[in-house]
Amino acid sequence: MSRLVMKFGGTSVGDVDRIRRVARIVAAERKPGRGLAVVVSAMSGETDKLVKLARDAGGALADQGAQFDDEYDVVVSTGEQVTTGLLALALRAQGIPARSWQNWQVPIVSDAAHAKARVDSIDEAKLGAAIDSGEVAVLPGFQGVTAGQRITTLGRGGSDTSAVAVAAALGAERCDIYTDVDGVYTTDPRIVAKARRLEKISYEEMLEMASLGAKVLQTRSVELAMAQRVPVRVLSSFVEPGVDNPGTLVCGEEEIVEKQIVSGVAYSRDEAKVSLLGIADSPGVAAQIFGRLADANINVDMIVQSVARTEGRQNIVFTCPDRDAPRAKDALLALGEAIQLEDIAIRRDVAKVSVIGIGMRSQVGVARTMFSALAGKGINIEAISTSEIKISVLIDAQYTELAVRALHSAYGLDAA
Amino acid sequence: MSRLVMKFGGTSVGDVDRIRRVARIVAAERKPGRGLAVVVSAMSGETDKLVKLARDAGGALADQGAQFDDEYDVVVSTGEQVTTGLLALALRAQGIPARSWQNWQVPIVSDAAHAKARVDSIDEAKLGAAIDSGEVAVLPGFQGVTAGQRITTLGRGGSDTSAVAVAAALGAERCDIYTDVDGVYTTDPRIVAKARRLEKISYEEMLEMASLGAKVLQTRSVELAMAQRVPVRVLSSFVEPGVDNPGTLVCGEEEIVEKQIVSGVAYSRDEAKVSLLGIADSPGVAAQIFGRLADANINVDMIVQSVARTEGRQNIVFTCPDRDAPRAKDALLALGEAIQLEDIAIRRDVAKVSVIGIGMRSQVGVARTMFSALAGKGINIEAISTSEIKISVLIDAQYTELAVRALHSAYGLDAA
Numbered sequence: 001m002s003r004l005v006m007k008f009g010g011t012s013v014g015d016v017d018r019i020r021r022v023a024r025i026v027a028a029e030r031k032p033g034r035g036l037a038v039v040v041s042a043m044s045g046e047t048d049k050l051v052k053l054a055r056d057a058g059g060a061l062a063d064q065g066a067q068f069d070d071e072y073d074v075v076v077s078t079g080e081q082v083t084t085g086l087l088a089l090a091l092r093a094q095g096i097p098a099r100s101w102q103n104w105q106v107p108i109v110s111d112a113a114h115a116k117a118r119v120d121s122i123d124e125a126k127l128g129a130a131i132d133s134g135e136v137a138v139l140p141g142f143q144g145v146t147a148g149q150r151i152t153t154l155g156r157g158g159s160d161t162s163a164v165a166v167a168a169a170l171g172a173e174r175c176d177i178y179t180d181v182d183g184v185y186t187t188d189p190r191i192v193a194k195a196r197r198l199e200k201i202s203y204e205e206m207l208e209m210a211s212l213g214a215k216v217l218q219t220r221s222v223e224l225a226m227a228q229r230v231p232v233r234v235l236s237s238f239v240e241p242g243v244d245n246p247g248t249l250v251c252g253e254e255e256i257v258e259k260q261i262v263s264g265v266a267y268s269r270d271e272a273k274v275s276l277l278g279i280a281d282s283p284g285v286a287a288q289i290f291g292r293l294a295d296a297n298i299n300v301d302m303i304v305q306s307v308a309r310t311e312g313r314q315n316i317v318f319t320c321p322d323r324d325a326p327r328a329k330d331a332l333l334a335l336g337e338a339i340q341l342e343d344i345a346i347r348r349d350v351a352k353v354s355v356i357g358i359g360m361r362s363q364v365g366v367a368r369t370m371f372s373a374l375a376g377k378g379i380n381i382e383a384i385s386t387s388e389i390k391i392s393v394l395i396d397a398q399y400t401e402l403a404v405r406a407l408h409s410a411y412g413l414d415a416a
Numbered sequence: 417m418s419r420l421v422m423k424f425g426g427t428s429v430g431d432v433d434r435i436r437r438v439a440r441i442v443a444a445e446r447k448p449g450r451g452l453a454v455v456v457s458a459m460s461g462e463t464d465k466l467v468k469l470a471r472d473a474g475g476a477l478a479d480q481g482a483q484f485d486d487e488y489d490v491v492v493s494t495g496e497q498v499t500t501g502l503l504a505l506a507l508r509a510q511g512i513p514a515r516s517w518q519n520w521q522v523p524i525v526s527d528a529a530h531a532k533a534r535v536d537s538i539d540e541a542k543l544g545a546a547i548d549s550g551e552v553a554v555l556p557g558f559q560g561v562t563a564g565q566r567i568t569t570l571g572r573g574g575s576d577t578s579a580v581a582v583a584a585a586l587g588a589e590r591c592d593i594y595t596d597v598d599g600v601y602t603t604d605p606r607i608v609a610k611a612r613r614l615e616k617i618s619y620e621e622m623l624e625m626a627s628l629g630a631k632v633l634q635t636r637s638v639e640l641a642m643a644q645r646v647p648v649r650v651l652s653s654f655v656e657p658g659v660d661n662p663g664t665l666v667c668g669e670e671e672i673v674e675k676q677i678v679s680g681v682a683y684s685r686d687e688a689k690v691s692l693l694g695i696a697d698s699p700g701v702a703a704q705i706f707g708r709l710a711d712a713n714i715n716v717d718m719i720v721q722s723v724a725r726t727e728g729r730q731n732i733v734f735t736c737p738d739r740d741a742p743r744a745k746d747a748l749l750a751l752g753e754a755i756q757l758e759d760i761a762i763r764r765d766v767a768k769v770s771v772i773g774i775g776m777r778s779q780v781g782v783a784r785t786m787f788s789a790l791a792g793k794g795i796n797i798e799a800i801s802t803s804e805i806k807i808s809v810l811i812d813a814q815y816t817e818l819a820v821r822a823l824h825s826a827y828g829l830d831a832a
Contacts, residue, residue, distance in 0.1 A: 016472040050498065056432040057502040059509040067508050074501035074516050078494035082466065085490035086473040092483055093475040100490050104520055105565050149521050 001132045003035040003172040007141065007163035010044035011180050012237035013083050016090075021240065023090040025178065026136060028241030030096065035131030037170060039141045039163040040087055042079025050076045069114030073143070073153045080140030080159075088138045098136040101127060103145045108165070110144030110152045117152035119144055119162070122169035131170070139166060160221035168228035175230050176247075177217065178237035183248035184209065184216050186413040187265040191401050194414035198263060199246070202253045205263050208356045208390045217250070225250065253358055261366060262357035262411035265404050269351045269397055271301070272325035273382060274318055276332065278342030281307070281314040285339050289316065289332065296331040298324045301352070302385040302394060313342070317383060319394060322348055350382060351400040354392040355407055367391055373410035379403055417548045419451040419588040423557065423579035426460035427596050428653035429499050432506070437656065439506040441594065442552060444657030446512065451547030453586060455557045455579040456503055458495025466492045485530030489559070489569045496556030496575075504554045514552040517543060519561045524581070526560030526568045533568035535560055535578070538585035547586070555582060576637035584644035591646050592663075593633065594653035599664035600625065600632050602829040603681040607817045610830035614679060615662070618669045621679050624772045624806045633666070641666065669774055677775035677782060678827035681820050685767045685813055687717070688741035689798060690734055692748065694758030697723070697730040701755050705732065705748065712747040714740045718768070718801040718810060729758070733799055735810060738764055766798060767816040770808040771823055783807055789826035795819055 006029065008022050026038055042050075054075040055062040062068050084100035091098035106127050110117035131137050141159025144152045154161055160177055167175035183197040184206065201209070203226035210219045216234055225232045235247025253259070279285060286305070293300055304317045320328050325346050332344060360366050370391055374381060379402065383394040395403055408414060422445065424438050442454055458466075470491040471478040478484055500516035507514035522543050526533035547553050557575025560568045570577055576593055583591035599613040600622065617625070619642035626635045632650055641648045651663025669675070695701060702721070709716055720733045736744050741762050748760060776782050786807055790797060795818065799810040811819055824830060 016469060019473055053432060053498065053502055054505060057435055057509070058505040061505060061509050068505065071501040071504045071508075071516055074504070074518075075498050078497050081494050081497075082469065082491050085487040086469055088487045088490070089470060089474040089477060089484065092487075093473070093477050100487060102490075102567075151518070 001033055001035055003037070003128070003131060003170045004029060005037045005039065005163055005167035005170065005172045005175045006178065007039040007159060007175065008041065008178045008237055009159060009180070010041040010047070012178055013040055013087065014044040016086065019083070019086050019090050022087060022178075022237065023094050023096070025237070025241050026091060027094055027096055029176075030136070035128070035134075035170075037127065037131055037137040037139060037166055037172070038087065039139050039159060039166055040080060040083040041141050041159045043083055046079040046082070047076060050079055065115070070150055073114050073151050076153055077140070077143045077151050080142055084138045084140050088136075091136055091138070096136055097134060098138060099130070100138045101130075102140065103143050103151070104149065106139070108139075108144045108162075109147060110154070112146045112148070112150070112152065114150075114152050116155040117144055117146075118154065119165045122165060124169040128170055158218070158220070160218040161224055164221045164224045164228070164230055164232060167230045168224070172230065174233055175225065176233045176235060178235055179216065180236070180238065181216060181234070182236035182239070182245065183234055184250070184264075186263065187404055187408050188267070191267075191404050192408045192414075194408065196413065196415045198248045200249045200251060200256050201263055202256055202358050203250060204253065204389055205356050205358055206250045208354065208387070209264055209266050222250065231255075256358070259359040260357050261359035261363050262355045262413065263359075264356050265353065265407045265411070265413070266356060267351055267353045267400055267404050269400060270322050271319050271350050271352050271394065272322045272328075273347040273350045273394060274320060274325065274328055274332075275345040275347070276316045276339075276341060277345065278308050278310055278313045279316060280340040281312050286316065288335060288338055292331050292335055293320070293328060296327055298328050298331070302383050302392065304383045310342075319350070319352065319383065349397045350394050351397040352392050352394055353400065353403045353407065354390050355411060356390045358389050360389050360391075369410050370407060373406045374403060377402055377406050379406075417449055417451055419453070419544070419547060419586045420445060421453045421455065421579055421583035421586065421588045421591045423455040423575060423591065423593045424457065424653055425575060425595050426457040426463070428594055429456055429503065430460040432502065435499070435502050435506050438503060438594075438653065439510050439512070441653070441657050442507060443510055443512055446552070451544070451550075451586075453543065453547055453553040453555060453582055453588070454503065455555045455575060455582055456496060456499040457557050457575045459499055462495040462498070463492060466495055481531070486566055489530050489567045493556065493559045493567050493569055496558055500554045500556050504552075507552055507554070512552055513550060514554060515546070516554045517546075518556065519559055519567070520565065522555070524555075524560045524578075525563060526570070528562045528564070528566070528568065530566075530568055532571040533560055533562075534570065535581045538581060540585040544586055574634070574636070576634040577640055580637045580640045580644070580646055580648065583646045584640070588646065590649055591641070592649045592651060594651055595632065596652070596654065597632060597650070598652035598655070598661065599650055600666070600680075602679065603820055603824050604683070607820050608681075608824045608830075610824065612829065612831045614664045616665045616667060616672050617679055618672055618774050619666060620669065620805055621772050621774055622666045624770065624803070625680055625682050638666065647671075672774070675775040676773050677779050678771045678773035678829065679775075680772050681769065681823045681827070681829065682772060683767055683769045683816055683820050685816060686738050687735050687766050687768050687810065688738045688744075689763040689766045689810060690736060690741065690744055690748075691761040691763075692732045692755075692757060693761065694724045694726055694729040695732065696756040697728050702732065704751060704754055708747050708751055709736070709744060712743055714744050714747070718799050718808065720799045720801075726758075735766070735768065735799065765813045766810050767813040768808050768810055769816065769819045769823065770806050771827060772806045774805050776805050776807075785826050786823060789822045790819055793818055793822050795822075
């Protein structure tokens with residue numbers, strides 16, 4: 001027996017007609033000797049509606065996790081449950097044996113961190129036996145059940161992660177994520193008309209792409225797929241079965257024969273640059289600063305340290321999500337005396353542009369190409385950070401599109 | 417410890433404001449030494465919406481129980497689940513410890529007759545301990561879980577039955593059914609302005625009232641309350657706590673000191689009269705007729721048999737729900753030869769009017785009062801049927817209101 005997991009997001013199951021198309025797509029993947037499990041999201045709009053109801057009913061509680069989140073999960077999890085029943089019915093209407101499996105029926109056990117739970121374990125015994133018998137299993141994404149039998153949700157977008165977790169537990173050959181785009185692109189096609197769909201991309205590259213704002217797959221789902229070595233295919237849910245729809249395969253590096261130096265160019269406009277000027281240049285200061293930011297739950301990205309003009313002083317520049325910038329400032333001003341801060345400056349009109357590729361590891365000159373391409377367009381670089389497979393630069397936000405296009409050309413990614 | 421079960425229907429929880437009022441009503445019933453369980457319906461309109469989705473997805477399957485009903489239950493049961501979470505949140509927002517309990521968490525085990533299941537057993541151990549600790553339990557009405565862990569629903573209106581079953585399992589002092597009327601009336605107040613709210617009514621009388629079209633309580637819930645000796649109070653959910661809202665207590669006869677000869681006057685316009693004329697007057701004919709009707713799932717009510725003018729022939733007249741009349745005719749015509757039917761006549765503009773009272777058992781002259789009152793208004797009686805605590809007559813539908821008002825006066829039920 002082989003096993004395949006398929007996942008359909010909210011817009012793919014947005015109404016009964018679309019659910020019928022999903023049933024046709026599932027039907028086309030069904031063949032002797034292959035068990036199918038399908039993970040579904042709530043119909044688009046439903047989760048928002050349920051979230052609003054829960055927040056209205058909870059009133060002031062809605063911002064106090066412990067008193068709110070468990071019942072929030074009870075309310076919000078019904079969205080996916082509805083879709084499981086509807087898809088099971090749509091499959092049966094096409095003559096395909098199918099049934100829904102709620103998380104407590106499998107069970108798919110999560111921790112008790114309501115509204116942002118993580119899957120701990122999936123008992124695949126009954127589920128696996130059912131799909132091996134030829135009955136399609138339809139499961140709700142984005143949720144679980146605690147050891148104490150309470151309903152949890154994994155947080156918004158958690159359906160991708162559910163699907164990968166189910167695929168791992170079932171030992172599936174692959175997890176197919178059907179979505180509203182037809183694959184992963186070398187860059188955002190809305191900015192670069194010559195962007196190309198990638199046939200394959202490594203987990204590591206996809207992780208960098210996902211966390212950099214190419215919102216095709218949820219970061220956690222890619223991490224899990226990488227850890228569990230589950231091949232994930234991203235493809236369009238708006239294509240009827242039979243029509244060419246290869247998508248992009250997210251897989252281990254070893255599966256990729258021709259490793260590109262740069263596979264893609266990502267960008268994020270949701271950045272702020274925080275400059276701490278003239279702070280004490282003594283051991284432990286950086287630890288105090290970033291410790292305080294971590295306590296405030298602020299996700300710091302690039303960090304650049306430099307010597308200040310004043311003797312015995314240094315400057316530290318970092319970036320964080322734009323919406324967190326005011327909180328970051330408050331947190332740091334509160335530190336005031338301890339770090340002897342002279343001044344703090346926040347710039348919110350910046351963007352981060354990155355080039356990503358596993359081939360970078362064994363190549364020199366990748367950074368030079370990047371800096372030359374940007375310089376050629378007169379774009380100033382405000383900060384740089386690098387990892388093994390990525391180079392990111394911070395630039396003035398108004399040059400974002402220009403920079404992405406220039407880099408896409410410079411690395412030879414433009415479609416013919 | 418005492419325990420109380422409260423139940424709120426769909427209009428009572430129709431939006432978040434109403435759910436907040438329900439929370440205030442529950443709060444007012446909370447006192448030391450009393451555990452509270454609250455059974456809720458889906459927000460009004462939600463069940464209809466979910467039923468439509470399931471029928472759309474199922475297509476032609478929607479009329480084939482076995483292939484449809486289990487997943488229909490998965491879809492439709494989410495309506496109540498949402499309300500349980502919202503009410504638990506609304507209670508907590510008022511500072512009251514509360515949590516939702518889904519049926520599989522209790523568990524409330526039903527048979528596997530999906531879409532029309534019956535509750536088999538309720539494990540009250542965890543639930544009872546929780547409410548005795550002062551935490552309000554909020555449960556979804558209208559559903560259960562099978563021994564095989566599938567979700568079931570009890571059929572439309574089953575929430576009253578759920579509430580009574582929970583009250584029985586918890587050994588509750590009472591089950592309070594909050595609804596959109598403020599109690600059980602001597603007759604329909606829309607027809608008789610002088611109708612009075614009854615303080616108490618016996619299970620037996622309520623059963624006759626319920627099955628005769630006074631749709632305050634579902635018949636099955638009253639049967640269960642009678643069998644389990646659970647006192648049930650019907651009262652308004654639109655009254656703020658603190659305002660007088662005594663409702664009507666449905667209880668054992670032994671609790672009712674002053675037994676009324678007639679407690680109420682009920683009517684049903686949803687009747688058809690079927691006359692079978694000149695059929696064979698031989699043993700077994702009636703069995704054939706009513707056996708055939710039972711096979712066709714037609715609920716026959718009054719039956720009157722009389723000798724026909726032709727020698728060796730008889731006439732049989734019966735009533736059935738108006739919508740079933742055409743099917744009844746088809747079923748009987750199919751019998752044709754076997755019963756030697758001369759003619760079949762259907763009259764659809766008839767109504768049944770009934771007087772109900774446990775005091776009737778020990779009183780004579782009750783029927784005479786009824787017939788005189790109707791004769792006094794010139795209303796002809798087409799058929800009569802009686803039970804220990806009820807007399808029903810079939811009349812021309814246009815006289816329904818006139819008859820109900822005349823009987824309400826004749827038995828001294830008019831409010832001062």
